[in-house]
Amino acid sequence: MPVYCITGTNRGLGLEFVRQLAADADTTIIAGTRSLDGDLSDLRAISGPAKIHILACDTSDPESVRRFASEAKSILGAANLQVDFLLNNAGIRVNVIGPAKTVEFLNAESLLSANVRIVNFTSGLASMSESLGAEGNTFRQCCTYSISKAGLNMLAVHQSGDLRKKAGLTGAVVIVVDPGWVRTRMGGPNAVLEPHQSIAGVLNVVHGLTDKDNGSFYLYDGTQKPW
Template identity: 55%
Template sequence: MPVYCITGTNRGLGLEFVRQLAQSGDNTIIAATRSLSSNLGDLKAVASPSTHILECDTSNVQSIHSFVKGVSQTLGSDKKIDFLLNSAGVNLASSQSSLNLSPDELQTQMAINVIGPAKIVELLLDASLLSNDVRILNMSSGLGSMQRASEIKPRKCAGYSISKAGLNMLTVHQSEDLKAQLPGVVVILMDPGWVKTRLGGAGAELEPSESIGGMLQVLHGLSGEDNGSFYHYSGEKIPW
């Protein structure tokens, strides 16, 4: 039974990951949500008997520490995470450009979109909770691509783009740094496309089911040669 660990599962892409993966009783799912006191009706509705809902505020390092302890208790000594999907993310003040960035909002986006995935991987590794062949998916965006962002007219989502470019560089480092302890590891970035979620906002055209279905197909077909790559949900490689 493969073990999946997914962040940001109370809505959007994370919720759809759980919905699709929970259709197989063979999958053990650790579904991380920012707060157990928030409305989890949608998540509970799609969860399987082998889905475990745990609290993890990815903007708070202490919360990540507590989450890792919960994962250890949930999995016990005989299971490790085979697929880690860092799906939690925020896009604040999309109208802001590089000329009117709010420091507070930029710091929040960096905390959730970059530091969160960094500490989750680090602390799960320290707790020996990642399998030797773990597949790690960090959720990026075409807006995090230097080439793609340079082609967007007019510019938008400056703070979000900056944070996702930071996540891209984090992933490049993780893909190499983790190999010393996990020889079979594969770490990738995914652009989910412009999906109809609260984060996607008005104008999004892609259904979550199509985006997640494509990403899971890519994820399950990864080989060692894909380590450190940046993919579109369709399987196309994204330029840096």
């Protein structure tokens, strides 16, 4: 009975995660969204046998994340469940502190399983090797965004060690994934991937993770990317 915790599920890639995972009756989904007062019609319209719990989680507000973790504890604790897959998808405004606090507060509630898979969503623009080496510096763009995503990459490197050594989650695997250039509101109409293509690829990567992948950087299609 796998449990998925996903942030930023009201639209875009987070919404597509819920759509694809909802088809499995054994699955429980904790779907975080910035506000319960926003337009959640697409999220609420998802049909499938999975158990979907929609909770408020504004990743730019640590207190909102703390409440999210507490509410998730009430839901999962009653069924003696823990989070097997944490997908830190939300992050347009706060790319580092959001995923950091989400992991911190879920762990404080003892909600992360000993073999949890944590995926932080990054960008190819955060690859220093590609930014330095690309011909014509075509990857050296979107300065503020790329810097924040590079910070997220370093967060994942620390999480990959800290969760095992300090939190006692000995089988935890933490990675960053570049979902590719996707046709979402953020990616725009000229992007090369549809959401279902990107997310299907990411789920293949996530479900195939092994111990040796801890601290890795992947593209949605399973290609390992340079830091």
